[in-house]
Amino acid sequence: MPEVGHNGPVSTSREPWVPAGILAGLAGLATSYATAMLLTFGESPFVAVADLIARYVPEDIAERAVKLFGHGDRMALLVLVGLLALWCFGYAGALAKRRWWLPGLMWLTLAAVGLVAVLLQEGAGWYELLPVAVGLLTWLGVHGLLTWLLRRPPAGEPGAPGPPPLQRRTVLGAAGVVAAASVGLTTVGRIVGRSRRHVEISRRLLRLEGVTRANPPKGTSLGVPGAPPWQTPNEDFFVVDTAIAVPTIEPHEWRLRVHGMVERELTLTYSDLVERELTESWITLPCVTNEVGGDLVGNARWSGVPVADVLAEAGVRPGADCVRQVSHDGWDCATPLSALTDGRDALLAVGMNGRPLPIEHGFPVRTIVPGLYGHVSATKWLVELEVTRFDEVETYWTSRDWSERAPARLTSRIDVPATGDAVLAGDVTVAGVAWHPQTGIAAVEVSLDGGAWTRTELGRAPSVDTWVQWMVVVQAEPGPHEIRVRALDRAGEVQSGVLRSPRPDGATGWHTVEFEAIAHT
Numbered sequence: 001m002p003e004v005g006h007n008g009p010v011s012t013s014r015e016p017w018v019p020a021g022i023l024a025g026l027a028g029l030a031t032s033y034a035t036a037m038l039l040t041f042g043e044s045p046f047v048a049v050a051d052l053i054a055r056y057v058p059e060d061i062a063e064r065a066v067k068l069f070g071h072g073d074r075m076a077l078l079v080l081v082g083l084l085a086l087w088c089f090g091y092a093g094a095l096a097k098r099r100w101w102l103p104g105l106m107w108l109t110l111a112a113v114g115l116v117a118v119l120l121q122e123g124a125g126w127y128e129l130l131p132v133a134v135g136l137l138t139w140l141g142v143h144g145l146l147t148w149l150l151r152r153p154p155a156g157e158p159g160a161p162g163p164p165p166l167q168r169r170t171v172l173g174a175a176g177v178v179a180a181a182s183v184g185l186t187t188v189g190r191i192v193g194r195s196r197r198h199v200e201i202s203r204r205l206l207r208l209e210g211v212t213r214a215n216p217p218k219g220t221s222l223g224v225p226g227a228p229p230w231q232t233p234n235e236d237f238f239v240v241d242t243a244i245a246v247p248t249i250e251p252h253e254w255r256l257r258v259h260g261m262v263e264r265e266l267t268l269t270y271s272d273l274v275e276r277e278l279t280e281s282w283i284t285l286p287c288v289t290n291e292v293g294g295d296l297v298g299n300a301r302w303s304g305v306p307v308a309d310v311l312a313e314a315g316v317r318p319g320a321d322c323v324r325q326v327s328h329d330g331w332d333c334a335t336p337l338s339a340l341t342d343g344r345d346a347l348l349a350v351g352m353n354g355r356p357l358p359i360e361h362g363f364p365v366r367t368i369v370p371g372l373y374g375h376v377s378a379t380k381w382l383v384e385l386e387v388t389r390f391d392e393v394e395t396y397w398t399s400r401d402w403s404e405r406a407p408a409r410l411t412s413r414i415d416v417p418a419t420g421d422a423v424l425a426g427d428v429t430v431a432g433v434a435w436h437p438q439t440g441i442a443a444v445e446v447s448l449d450g451g452a453w454t455r456t457e458l459g460r461a462p463s464v465d466t467w468v469q470w471m472v473v474v475q476a477e478p479g480p481h482e483i484r485v486r487a488l489d490r491a492g493e494v495q496s497g498v499l500r501s502p503r504p505d506g507a508t509g510w511h512t513v514e515f516e517a518i519a520h521t
C-alpha cells in the first residue's frame with residue numbers, strides 16, 4: 001500500500017471495494033429494519049428471510065441444528081443468514097470494480113428474496129413491501145455513492161486533467177456518515193419495536209372481566225364453502241387508518257378526556273372503564289370507501305362501555321349536537337350526539353371477539369357506533385371526547401370532502417362464485433352477505449343474466465346491527481353468466497342500482513359477478 005499522508009490521495013492498488021459493498025449492505029438492512037419497526041407490524045425483511053429458511057429446512061437438518069445449538073437454534077440461523085448476507089454484500093462491492101452497474105443485479109436479487117420472504121409471512125399486507133423498497137433504495141443509493149467516490153481517478157500525476165483528486169478523508173467521511181446513520185436508525189427501530197412489543201405483551205396479559213368469547217348465534221352461518229365466516233376473525237378484519245406509525249399505548253398510561261359543552265370535565269383511566277359492567281354486542285363495521293362488492297367491512301363481537309353512560313356522567317349542555325372524537329395520533333372525527341345517546345350500542349370498546357382490542361384496531365380503547373361509517377364514528381386509539389357543535393368543527397375526513405353525516409348504506413355483496421370462476425353447469429350455489437346496520441335486512445334477491453329477481457334464503461341475525469348471510473341455488477346452462485344482487489331492508493328501502501363511487505357518502509349499485517358454467521363430461 002503506497003504511503004499516504006493524512007490528506008493524501010486514496011490508495012490505487014487496494015481500494016476498499018469490498019468494505020464499500022458491506023457498508024452499503026448494512027445501511028440497507030438498517031433502513032429496512034427501521035421502516036419495518038416504524039410503519040408495519042411485520043418483522044424486518046432480514047428476519048423474515050431467516051424465518052422462511054427455518055420453515056423450509058428439512059426435518060433432519062433442523063433436528064441436528066436443535067441438538068447442536070439447543071434453544072439458540074434461531075440465533076444460530078440468524079447468524080448464518082447474516083454471514084451469508086455479508087458475503088453477498090462484499091461480493092456486490094467487488095462487482096462494482098468490474099462494472100459500475102453489476103452490483104445493482106445483486107441488490108435486486110437480494111431485495112427479491114426479502115420480498116418473497118415478507119409476502120409469505122402470515123397476514124402480510126401490501127405495506128410490508130415498504131421496508132424492502134426502502135432497503136433496496138438505500139443499497140442502490142449508498143453503494144452508488146461509494147462506488148462513484150471510489151471510481152474517481154486518484155491523484156496520479158499532479159496537474160493531470162480531470163476532476164480533482166479524491167481525498168481519503170472524503171471516502172472515510174462518507175463511510176462514517178453512512179455507518180453513523182445506520183447505527184442511529186437501528187437504535188430508533190429498536191426503541192419503537194420494543195415499545196410495540198411491550199404494549200403487545202401488556203395486551204396479552206390483560207384479563208378483562210366482561211370480555212367474553214362467544215360463538216356466533218345459531219343460524220347466522222349458512223355454511224356455504226368459500227364464503228367468509230359470519231364472524232370476522234380479528235386477524236382477517238380489514239384495517240383502515242391514516243396512522244404513519246401505529247400508536248402504542250400502555251393501558252395504565254391511557255386517559256380519556258371528556259370536555260367541551262359539558263357540566264363537568266372527566267378524565268377516565270383504563271381501569272375506570274374496564275371495572276364497569278361491559279356491554280357486548282355483535283356489530284358490523286363498514287368503511288365508506290368500500291367499493292361495490294368490496295371487502296372493507298367486517299362483523300365482530302365488541303365489548304365496551306356505552307358512550308352514553310360516560311356522556312351522562314359529564315352532563316351534556318344544551319345546544320351541543322355532536323362529539324368530536326380525537327385519536328392519540330391526532331386523527332379526529334365528529335359523531336352526531338344523537339347516534340351516541342339514542343340507545344343503540346354505541347360503545348367505548350375495549351374488546352373485540354373476546355380479546356382485548358388488537359393494537360391495529362385501536363388498543364386500548366376505540367369507539368364503535370352501529371349504523372355509521374367508520375370515518376365518522378369508529379375512532380381507534382381514542383383519547384378525547386369533545387362535546388361540541390357540527391358548525392364549529394372541521395375534521396380529518398370531512399375537510400377532505402367526505403360526508404359529515406354518514407349513515408351506512410344498504411349494501412349487498414356476492415362472495416360465491418367470484419368473478420372469473422368456472423363452475424359446473426346445473427345447480428349453482430350463489431351466496432354472500434347484506435347489511436344495513438340500525439335498520440336490518442328484510443330480503444335479498446338475485447337476478448341471473450338479467451332475469452327476474454329471485455328471493456334468497458337468509459341466515460339469522462342477532463340484531464339489526466349485523467350483516468346477514470344469504471344463499472340461493474340457481475340453474476345455469478353451460479356458458480358465460482352474470483349474476484347480480486340487491487337487498488331490501490326492514491324499512492322498505494330497495495337497494496339502489498345506480499352505480500356511484502364511494503365519495504362522498506358511500507358507494508351505491510348492485511354487485512355483479514361474471515362466471516362460466518361448464519358442462520358435465
Ligand SMILES: Nc1nc2c(c(=O)[nH]1)N[C@H]1C(S)=C(S)[C@@H](COP(=O)(O)O)O[C@H]1N2
Nearest residue numbers: 238239240241242287327331374375378380
Ligand atoms: N385513529 C384513527 N381511527 C380511525 C381511522 C383513522 O384513520 N385513525 N379510520 C377510521 C375509518 S375510515 C374506518 S373505516 C375504521 C376502520 O377500523 P378498523 O381499521 O378497525 O377496521 O376506523 C376508523 N377509525
Ligand SMILES: [Mo]
Nearest residue numbers: 287288374375
Ligand atoms: Mo373508513
